[in-house]
Amino acid sequence: MSDSDPVITGMGCLCAAGGDLASAWREMTAGNTRPSGPDMLHAAIKRLSPVFTAPDLAGSENKIADLAGAGMEKTRCVLFFLTAMAEALAQAGLDAAALRGRRIGVCVGTTVGCTLNDEHFYAEFRKGKQPGLAAIDRFLANNPAQYVSAALDLCGPVSTINNACTSGVDAIGQAGEWIRDGLCDMAIAGGSDELSRIPYLGFSSLLNTSEAPCRPFDLKRDGLNLGEGAGVLIMESRAAARARGAKALVEVAGYGTCGDAYHPTAPHPQGVGLEQAIRRALERTPPGEIGFINAHGTATPANDQVEGSTFARIFGPQVTVFGSKGYTGHTLGAAGAIEAIFITQGLLSGEIPATAGFSEADPGCVVVPTRSLTKVRAEYALSTSLAFGGNNSALLLKLGK
Secondary structure, X not given: OOOOOEEEEEEEEEEOOEOOXXXXXXXXXXXOOOOEOOHHHOOOOOOOOOEEOOOOOOOHHHHHOOOOOOOXXXXXXXXXXXXXXXXXXXXXXXXXXXXXXXXXXXXXXXXXXXXXXXXXXXXXXXXXXXXXXXXXXXXXXXXXXXXXXXXXXXXXXXXXXXXXXXXXXXXXXXXXXXXXXXXXXXXXXXXXXXXXXXXXXXXXXXXXXXXXXXXXXXXXXXXXXXXXXXXEEEEEEHHHHHHOOOXXXXXXXXXXXXXXOOOOOXXXXXXXXXXXXXXXXXXXXXXXXXXXXXXOOOOOHHHHHHHHHHHHHHHOOOOOEEEOHHHHOEOHHHHHHHHHHHHHHXXXXXXXXXXXXXXXXXXXXXXXXXXXXXXXXXXXXXXXXXXXXXXXXXXXXXXXX
16 A cells, blocks of 8 residues: 555546436436437437437536636537536535646546537538538537646646547546656546447447347347446545545556457457456456456447456356446446446445346356346455457456545
8 A cells, every 4th residue: 555546536427327426326226227219319220229318418517617618618528527527526525726727637538529420510511512610629629638627727647548448447547557656646537428420320330239228248138239428536646635634435456458459349259358457457456355347248249258258267257247338328438437436336335236138147158247236345346348449458446445
């Protein structure tokens, strides 16, 4: 245990399960899930997949007024992040005035953000017309990390992570390394993504979306559902948290990432990269200490089989696993951050939800996820994320002391 170890002192979450962490966790532990039709995406295709949309943000401007930059455009992706950030700051006992001008880093993972919601601009341009440049300005404005740093005049490092679906976990891992290396005393880290039509159509064209609500680890699983939202963590060095009397909820006890370079979209069949990422996260912690795992659990046939068999190989087939995408959908760059918050909440509350959508075990997955609200007594929990391009990342959290 070192004074430079990163700890988490605040967290905020916005997803289809709820507009804040308390409401999302309440719905999840009750087993409630709310997929909807993709009406907002205007997808004129035969194979339609449900989506998980975030709650209406009407009225949220008042909550984030102190965090918004004067004259700076807020995309929906940025608005998601600021809303979750306001909740995280409140839990950490901080406000905008306490942050301004300080040595605070910002690291945000995002995959598509708002950047693919500008089809109208390109359609008009190709017709020889001269559409206004508002769409391009919006494209350039969609950088949540830069937005937060500029709006609050922060003096720490700034980075946007775009590692596909591992982006949220990688942002937390990167921020933790900044703190350990003394580059900043505090970091605002997480991920944010909004639904848009082109990725919806892209995933559909790959035939890896389901026409039904997704079924992580289930024998009859047949694809994912997309979602949107944001997860934000306030991270500090142990010394910085202690100096201001802040409670450490959990410690970032390990992080590992590994690219297996096997295939543009498929995971390595033996989970080579995933296993290396997990073992790097567990460098200082025996596998037997891990109380439970929040799996990436996309409900695609290959992902769940690779994840489950890799977990069984490292932790044994009886390891406690749950998947949360049956409540949130696959939120892409936000997924790893949201799921890190869920394992933190699981450690703090001593319980984890049922895996929504799961009913029949698949022997190929080896492990069997939670079927009901499950009590856990654990000091350590792990979250994993896998991504197109062969990215694999794992985050280990430990209860704060």
